[in-house]
C-alpha cells in the first residue's frame with residue numbers, strides 16, 4: 001500500500017460512511033479558496049471529521065505516513081490558505097458545527113470550528129449575548145477559519161479582532177495529540193500564550209477542533225453617519241483624525257472604483273461621482289452618542305468632506321452597510337481581480353491611499369481601495385479585463401508596489417487575510433532575521449515533519 005492509500009484506509013476506518021471523499025468529480029469544490037493568483041494542487045481526498053477524536057485519528061495516520069494535510073473551514077479565504085497542494089489530504093471541518101455550550105455568567109461560548117460566524121452570532125443572541133468579530137464574509141466563513149486567520153471585520157475597530165475574543169482552543173497537533181489551550185478566566189498569565197500563537201497560524205501549527213470565545217452584552221443600536229469626499233486622501237486624513245479622539249463602532253472607506261462597481265452590480269443610488277465615502281457608526285447610547293456623531297461629522301468637514309450627513313433611516317443605513325459588504329463580489333463581476341490586504345498606521349492612511357491611486361495610474365490598471373479605515377486596514381483590489389495577460393502582468397507589478405508602500409508606511413503585508421500562499425514570499429520582508437529564525441523554530445517544534453499546510457505562510461515549507 002502507498003502511504004496515501006494507508007492514510008485513506010485509516011480515515012475510512014475512523015470516520016463515518018460518506019465522510020471520506022476521493023471521487024474526482026467532488027474534489028474540485030474543495031481544491032481552492034476564494035483568492036485569485038494562488039496555486040492549487042491535486043489532493044488525494046477530502047475528509048469530513050465530526051469529532052475531535054476523528055480529527056486526531058486522521059492526523060495520527062497522516063503523521064505516521066508523512067502525508068501532508070490541508071486544514072479547511074468554509075474556503076472563503078483570500079490568500080490561498082486552504083488551497084490543496086499536490087498529494088495532500090484536505091481536512092475539512094464543515095461537519096463540525098455544533099455549539100457545545102453558552103456560559104452566560106462568565107460570558108463565553110464553546111463551539112466546534114465549522115459553524116459559520118453568522119450562525120454563531122444568531123445562536124448566542126438567543127442568550128442576549130453578542131460575538132463581536134464580524135468579517136464581511138460572516139454569512140459564509142467558519143469560526144475555525146476566523147481563528148486561523150485572526151479575522152477582522154467591521155465592528156473590530158471598537159470591539160477588537162478575533163484574537164481579542166479567543167479565550168481558549170482545543171487543538172489537535174500534527175502527530176494527533178489533543179491539547180487544551182487557554183483558560184476560562186478573563187485574566188491569566190500561566191505559561192506562554194499558545195492560544196494567541198495559534199490564532200492567525202493559518203493551519204500550519206494544528207487543527208482547531210473547539211474554540212472558547214468571549215461574548216459581550218448586545219450593544220445599543222448604532223447611529224450611522226456618512227461623509228463624501230472629492231479627494232481620497234482627505235478621507236484617510238478624516239479617519240485618522242476621528243480615531244485620535246473617538247471610538248466609533250465602525251469606520252469603513254469605499255473609493256469611487258468600489259462604489260461604481262457596487263452600483264453597476266446592484267444599482268442602489270450610490271453617489272458614483274464621489275472620490276470616496278467614509279461610512280461610520282456610533283453605538284454610544286443617548287446624548288453622548290449624538291454628540292460623538294456630530295463631532296465625527298465635523299472632523300470630516302474639516303478634513304474637506306463635500307457632504308456629511310447622519311442617516312436617520314435604518315433601511316438606508318442597512319443598504320449602505322450592504323453596499324460595503326458587496327464590494328468584493330461586485331469587483332469579482334467586473335473582470336479579473338487581484339485583492340491585496342495591507343494595514344498601515346492610521347497616521348499614514350492618507351499617504352497610502354494617495355500612493356495606491358498613483359500606482360493605478362503608473363501601471364495602467366484599475367485599483368479599488370476600500371476597507372476598515374478605522375483600523376488602517378485597506379484592500380486595494382486590482383481589476384483588469386478578463387483574460388488580458390499583459391494587464392495581468394501589470395496587476396502583479398501593482399500588487400507588489402502596494403506592499404512596498406505599506407511597508408514604507410510602517411505597515412504590514414497583511415492586515416487580516418493572512419499570508420497563505422499569496423504572500424508566502426512577502427512575509428520575510430516584514431520580519432527581521434531573529435524573528436524569521438524564531439518562526440522557523442516554532443514551526444519545527446509544532447510540526448517537526450512539516451505535514452501541516454505545506455506551501456503556506458512560511459517560505460521554507
Ligand SMILES: Cc1cc2nc3c(=O)[nH]c(=O)nc-3n(C[C@H](O)[C@H](O)[C@H](O)COP(=O)(O)OP(=O)(O)OC[C@H]3O[C@@H](n4cnc5c(N)ncnc54)[C@H](O)[C@@H]3O)c2cc1C
Nearest residue numbers: 073074075076077081135136142144145148151152203208
Ligand atoms: C466577500 C468576502 C469578504 C471578506 N471579508 C473579510 C473581512 O471583513 N475580514 C476578514 O478578516 N476576512 C474577510 N474575508 C476573508 C475570509 O472570509 C476570512 O479569512 C475567513 O476567516 C476565512 O474563514 P474560512 O472558514 O472560509 O477559512 P478557509 O478559507 O477555509 O481557511 C482559512 C485558513 O484557516 C485555516 N483553517 C481553517 N479552519 C481551520 C481549523 N479548524 N483548524 C486549523 N486551520 C484552519 C486554513 O488552513 C487556512 O489557512 C472575506 C472574504 C470574502 C470572500
